[in-house]
Amino acid sequence: MDEVYPSEEVTYQAHLLIGDKVNRSLMESKQLVSTDIEEILPEEYELKAAYPNPFNPSTKLEYTLPVQSEVECTIFDLSGNIVKEFFFNQYTGTHSVTWNADQYSSGIYLVRFTAKAVDGTNSFVDYQKVTLLK
16 A cells, blocks of 8 residues: 555555554645535626627627526617627526627627526626727
């Protein structure tokens, strides 16, 4: 065991079981990487900055969801007209949507991002300005 697992906890425990004297200070201290799912998942809603911005012809909107949510991403022109809408039902985690604006004219557009927890406990709204340059 010493050759395969020289500094593992299991090696130390095996030596104790068979009655060997082991100097614990000689064992390397190793910290395990956490696999706790709670530490990996986001804790709050967030709409990250669109990238690229300014853009031509497409931009990516990335966001995080702390719980399963109904997501609505609406893009408006400066006159307040809806030019594009995206709807999703998504699980906890980081997601993205890409807006391909090749059929729209250059200008400033407003993104409204809304997320509502499917269990009704949380909701989130954020706005972002994006610029299409052709």
